[in-house]
Amino acid sequence: MFGNITRGRKAYGGLLYDHGPGRRDEHVDPRIIAGSVPGTWQQVARQIDHHTGQKPHLTEPIWRVSLSLPDEDGVLAGARFAAIAEE
Structure with missing residues (x-):
């Protein structure tokens, strides 16, 4: 398994990239499988960005x-990936 860690200012940009075609059309069946914010990826992004916007001193939240x-x-099934993410 390979992991890629990135940091940024806005959740919307990251989730927009994840749910788009990617750089080489590698994004097939994108979905959120773990997390504490419910909703579509757009709703999740707006909620996270609203929350982090309340903390302007954080440069890459x-x-x-x-x-x-x-x-x-x-x-891997979504449930297995979710367990890995939670771990």
């Missing part, structure tokens, strides 16, 4: 981890 598997590992 968004911390994201993208996980991906090598092709030979197959596909």
Whole structure:
């Protein structure tokens, strides 16, 4: 499993990228599988950005981890990925 950690100012930009085609059309079936904010990705982004906007002294309040598997590992169910994310 490969992890990619990024930081940023706005959740909306990160989630917009995740739910778009990606750089090489690699985003297939994007979905949020874990987290504490309910809703569509747009609703989640707005709620997070509203909350972090209340703390202007934070320059990069968004911390994201993208996980991906090598092709030979197959596909993990959403529940398994959620357990990994929670861990």
